[in-house]
Amino acid sequence: xxxxxxxxxxxxxxxxxxxxxxxxxxxxxxNSREVLAVVGxxxxxxxxxxxxxxxxxxxxATVEADMLRFDGRDxxxxxxxxxxxLIGRDISxxxxxxxxxxxxxxxVGFQLEExxxxxxxxxxxxxxARAIELFDAVGIPDPEAxxxxxxxxxxxGQCQRVMIAIAIACQPKLLIADEPxxxxxxxxxxxxxxxxxxxxxxxxMGLIMITHDMGVVAETADRVVVMYKGRKMEEAxxxxxxxxxxxxxxxxxxxxxxxxxxxxxxxxxxxxxxxxALAGGA
Amino acid sequence: MIRFLLxxxxxxxxxxLGITIVAFxxxxxxxxxxxxxxxxxxxxxxxxxxxLSAQLGFDRPIWVQYLDFxxxxxxGDFGLSLTTKKPVLxxxxxLFPATVELGLVAVTLATLIGIPLGVFAAIKRxxxxxxxxxxxALVGYxxxxxxxxxxxxxxxxxxxxxxxxxxxxxxxYFFPNGTGFMLxxxxxxxxxxxxxxxVRHLIxxxxxxxxIPMAVIARQSRSAMLEVLGEDYVRTARAKGMxxxxxxxxHALRNALIxxxxxxxxxxxVVMAGAILTETIFxxxxxxxxxxxxxxxxxxxxxxxxxxxxxxVVMLVNLIVDLLYGVINPRIRHS
Amino acid sequence: xxxxxxxxPQGSETKRLLREFWFYFSENRGxxxxxCVFLALVLIAAFAPLLAPHSPTLQNxxxxxxxxxxxxxxxxxxxxxxxxxxxxxxxxxxxxxRQSLFIGCVVVSIALTGGIILGLVAGFFGxxxxxxxxxxxxxxxxxxxxxxALVMVAILGPGLTNAMIAIAIVLQPHFARLTxxxxxxxxxxxxxxxxxxxxxxxxxxxxxxxxxxxxxxLIVQGTLSFSNxxxxxxALGFLGMGAQPPxxxxxxxxxxxxEFILRAWWVVTFPGLAILITVLAINLVGDGLRDALxxxxxxx
Numbered sequence: 001x002x003x004x005x006x007x008x009x010x011x012x013x014x015x016x017x018x019x020x021x022x023x024x025x026x027x028x029x030x031n032s033r034e035v036l037a038v039v040g041x042x043x044x045x046x047x048x049x050x051x052x053x054x055x056x057x058x059x060x061a062t063v064e065a066d067m068l069r070f071d072g073r074d075x076x077x078x079x080x081x082x083x084x085x086l087i088g089r090d091i092s093x094x095x096x097x098x099x100x101x102x103x104x105x106x107x108v109g110f111q112l113e114e115x116x117x118x119x120x121x122x123x124x125x126x127x128x129a130r131a132i133e134l135f136d137a138v139g140i141p142d143p144e145a146x147x148x149x150x151x152x153x154x155x156x157g158q159c160q161r162v163m164i165a166i167a168i169a170c171q172p173k174l175l176i177a178d179e180p181x182x183x184x185x186x187x188x189x190x191x192x193x194x195x196x197x198x199x200x201x202x203x204x205m206g207l208i209m210i211t212h213d214m215g216v217v218a219e220t221a222d223r224v225v226v227m228y229k230g231r232k233m234e235e236a237x238x239x240x241x242x243x244x245x246x247x248x249x250x251x252x253x254x255x256x257x258x259x260x261x262x263x264x265x266x267x268x269x270x271x272x273x274x275x276x277a278l279a280g281g282a
Numbered sequence: 283m284i285r286f287l288l289x290x291x292x293x294x295x296x297x298x299l300g301i302t303i304v305a306f307x308x309x310x311x312x313x314x315x316x317x318x319x320x321x322x323x324x325x326x327x328x329x330x331x332x333x334l335s336a337q338l339g340f341d342r343p344i345w346v347q348y349l350d351f352x353x354x355x356x357x358g359d360f361g362l363s364l365t366t367k368k369p370v371l372x373x374x375x376x377l378f379p380a381t382v383e384l385g386l387v388a389v390t391l392a393t394l395i396g397i398p399l400g401v402f403a404a405i406k407r408x409x410x411x412x413x414x415x416x417x418x419a420l421v422g423y424x425x426x427x428x429x430x431x432x433x434x435x436x437x438x439x440x441x442x443x444x445x446x447x448x449x450x451x452x453x454x455y456f457f458p459n460g461t462g463f464m465l466x467x468x469x470x471x472x473x474x475x476x477x478x479x480x481v482r483h484l485i486x487x488x489x490x491x492x493x494i495p496m497a498v499i500a501r502q503s504r505s506a507m508l509e510v511l512g513e514d515y516v517r518t519a520r521a522k523g524m525x526x527x528x529x530x531x532x533h534a535l536r537n538a539l540i541x542x543x544x545x546x547x548x549x550x551x552v553v554m555a556g557a558i559l560t561e562t563i564f565x566x567x568x569x570x571x572x573x574x575x576x577x578x579x580x581x582x583x584x585x586x587x588x589x590x591x592x593x594x595v596v597m598l599v600n601l602i603v604d605l606l607y608g609v610i611n612p613r614i615r616h617s
Numbered sequence: 618x619x620x621x622x623x624x625x626p627q628g629s630e631t632k633r634l635l636r637e638f639w640f641y642f643s644e645n646r647g648x649x650x651x652x653c654v655f656l657a658l659v660l661i662a663a664f665a666p667l668l669a670p671h672s673p674t675l676q677n678x679x680x681x682x683x684x685x686x687x688x689x690x691x692x693x694x695x696x697x698x699x700x701x702x703x704x705x706x707x708x709x710x711x712x713x714x715r716q717s718l719f720i721g722c723v724v725v726s727i728a729l730t731g732g733i734i735l736g737l738v739a740g741f742f743g744x745x746x747x748x749x750x751x752x753x754x755x756x757x758x759x760x761x762x763x764x765x766a767l768v769m770v771a772i773l774g775p776g777l778t779n780a781m782i783a784i785a786i787v788l789q790p791h792f793a794r795l796t797x798x799x800x801x802x803x804x805x806x807x808x809x810x811x812x813x814x815x816x817x818x819x820x821x822x823x824x825x826x827x828x829x830x831x832x833x834x835l836i837v838q839g840t841l842s843f844s845n846x847x848x849x850x851x852a853l854g855f856l857g858m859g860a861q862p863p864x865x866x867x868x869x870x871x872x873x874x875x876e877f878i879l880r881a882w883w884v885v886t887f888p889g890l891a892i893l894i895t896v897l898a899i900n901l902v903g904d905g906l907r908d909a910l911x912x913x914x915x916x917x
Contacts, residue, residue, distance in 0.1 A: 296752045296755075297752065297755045297756055297759055300752060300753065300755070300756030300759070301756055301759055301760070303756075304756060304760075308768060308772065311772050312771070312772055313772070313774070417647075420647075420897065420900055420901065420904070421893070421897060423900060424844065424848075424893060424896040424897040424899075424900050425893060425896075426848055426851055426852070426868075426871075426889055426892040426893060426896070428851075428852060428855045428868075428871065429871055429885070429888070429889025429892065429893070430889075432871070432875070432878050432885050432889070433885070433886070433889065435878060435879075436878055436879065436882055436885065436886075439879075440878070440879045440882075551760075551761045551762070552761070554761035554764065555761035555762055555763035555764060556763075558761075558763055558764060558767070558856075559763070559852055559855070559856070562856065573764065573767070574767075574856060577767060577768070577771050577858075578857070585768065585771065589760070589764065589765075589768055592760070592761060592764060593759050593760045593761075593764075596759060596760070596761060597759055
């Protein structure tokens with residue numbers, strides 16, 4: 001069953017030099033128990049599309065779509081108050097910069113328990129118990145003591161674990177991970193990815209993995225959406241993408257993997273195709 | 283935290299010594315014979331001059347004079363006022379509560395109005411509320427407060443006759459000087475109308491003194507809030523499904539207040555300078571007016587003591603604000 | 618994308634920067650209004666003898682405390698009325714613009730020059746030189762500014778020149794701190810290293826290489842100091858420690874008018890309004906400059 005359905009989503013921003021179109025009519029579907037990777041370089045509109053779905057864009061953004069349904073509910077006509085009951089509870093999101101994403105003025109325990117109180121209405125003792133459980137689940141050692149730490153006292157990897165704990169606190173149906181490992185050390189990246197995959201398998205939630213790293217895609221995704229300059233270039237199963245990419249941009253993206261580099265410099269996408277022509281009358 | 287505190291103190295000691303050097307040097311830089319200036323006498327015999335010079339210590343080497351001066355300061359001896367012949371410190375402490383009362387009310391007023399004004403302007407960025415409140419703040423920031431005070435007197439005392447022109451309380455009320463804070467003393471005196479009279483005397487000077495700090499706090503609150511609203515953790519709070527009210531009042535405000543606290547602390551110096559003008563206009567018997575009077579009476583021991591004590595107060599308050607900054611900013615508290 | 622962007626000739630680069638600066642500055646309506654008002658004030662000050670209907674110091678014994686022309690008893694030849702000794706207020710205000718702008722210019726020039734030199738020296742030499750200079754700046758900043766200016770005037774004697782010197786000394790630490798911070802930040806940047814390797818002398822390095830790169834915050838602070846100088850000079854005049862009567866200085870005019878506040882509102886209102894408008898205009902320009910020069914706030 002389709003968990004999230006997006007049809008013809010467009011997002012534009014009002015800027016001092018006119019309108020800027022960040023997302024141009026994309027379609028996307030995510031099912032329960034599925035891992036969808038959204039791939040593209042920075043500025044391709046992949047994060048903006050997801051933030052639009054969550055209703056997290058600033059007031060300067062205009063969001064239009066033919067359909068935006070989550071779990072059978074229309075998110076386009078939904079009131080802000082109703083959407084707030086949904087996000088953080090049934091859909092949650094984690095971000096690229098884990099340390100900056102946590103509030104420096106409050107303990108991580110406060111920031112986790114806040115979700116439990118607002119969405120689930122748990123009492124203070126229940127919250128505490130559940131918070132410890134969650135920290136345990138995301139692999140934070142000595143959870144009881146760590147709850148009273150501030151974000152700046154923890155490492156980037158630890159903070160991302162806290163963010164994941166917050167995101168899964170209400171057992172969401174869908175988790176959107178926006179470049180969750182980009183800002184982390186290589187060794188930590190692997191741990192966080194493994195954690196996300198394990199949680200996804202255990203709970204059966206849908207997972208959208210936004211990334212520019214084809215390595216991450218290969219390791220995690222069931223299905224892949226490739227985006228470029230606000231448009232969807234290609235959508236296919238993960239094996240198909242790697243074995244028989246249809247779109248020239250996807251081929252270029254794959255050729256730019258550092259693992260495949262030959263010679264003395266890293267290849268870039270523009271080495272392989274005419275990127276200007278690809279954007280198509282922008 | 284303790285290292286933070288010690289660091290601040292290590293930084294303050296040279297500054298404090300610098301202040302004492304300025305106050306010490308002030309008298310020696312004045313045109314004329316410092317002995318005569320400090321003793322407040324003129325046309326005296328050479329014998330009397332030598333006697334005074336020895337009495338005031340001017341006959342010794344300059345560095346001994348400075349060390350003596352410093353030693354006296356630590357014993358609370360700031361010299362004698364030429365006008366009243368009373369110790370300068372006593373004079374200062376008698377008048378100080380009046381200025382503290384006025385300053386506290388002004389800073390409270392400025393904070394209570396300035397922060398909400400700036401925060402709302404930031405939330406409603408670009409709206410008419412933002413434009414009007416920030417326009418008003420800029421006018422307040424540009425205000426010559428001595429003129430502003432005169433205008434308020436013309437309007438509220440001259441035309442409406444609502445408020446008195448000068449002083450701290452009507453003369454018909456009399457009660458022992460308890461704390462020196464008129465609002466409190468008049469309240470506990472139990473005399474009918476005394477508290478109201480004190481409030482009516484206080485309100486105009488407090489508004490005048492609050493004007494510039496209010497404008498500065500409002501502008502600073504707005505820019506701090508705007509910066510914080512763009513931070514990742516505010517987006518996280520919204521992604522958690524928190525209400526806009528909770529996002530702003532809990533997640534954003536707490537962070538935005540950190541720089542604002544520093545700004546409020548810096549206003550103490552502004553208030554001290556403003557008190558000189560405000561107290562002069564409203565004949566408010568505080569240290570600002572006392573300083574001006576001392577300068578025009580050439581009561582140099584008082585000017586010297588006042589200069590030192592006022593700078594000391596500003597330094598002390600700034601130290602307290604720095605500590606407060608450490609308390610509200612966890613990143614400093616734990617480092 | 619590739620290295621097609623050649624370094625443009627120096628002249629057109631400056632022009633481009635200026636055009637870009639004007640684009641951001643002119644976007645700010647308040648700043649443009651402030652600039653217009655300020656330019657009008659400059660013109661008024663420049664042509665004061667032509668514009669003023671009367672001499673600013675001429676006492677008309679038969680026209681004391683005449684109200685403005687629209688009030689009952691007003692006289693059209695004294696548009697804004699006269700003061701207690703029968704001087705035309707409008708003429709005094711027009712000549713007062715000269716005083717205020719002059720004060721602002723002189724104070725900012727002294728404070729800017731002194732501050733930049735001290736800041737460059739402190740930032741560039743570091744060590745104990747830096748420590749001593751910056752501690753002295755801290756001491757100056759520890760005093761409430763007006764109080765220190767007052768005491769300095771008490772030492773030097775009342776008068777406009779001494780007031781200006783005192784205000785400049787009080788304002789100067791801000792420039793020193795800004796310059797020092799900028800020098801510390803720029804000192805180890807590549808272009809300075811490159812100049813040093815190329816054998817540039819210390820003085821040349823300080824003034825020709827580093828200074829132009831920290832001009833923006835100094836310009837903004839300079840504007841702020843200009844308005845502060847006008848305000849502080851007026852305050853000193855009001856307290857009787859600045860310009861002395863019969864100089865048509867706005868603060869001094871207010872001091873003379875104080876005893877008539879409940880009888881003749883116009884002698885109090887107009888000089889203060891002139892101060893407010895001047896300071897407001899400069900602050901509007903300052904805000905516009907800050908937004909236009911601060912790359913952090915620039916929108917893409």
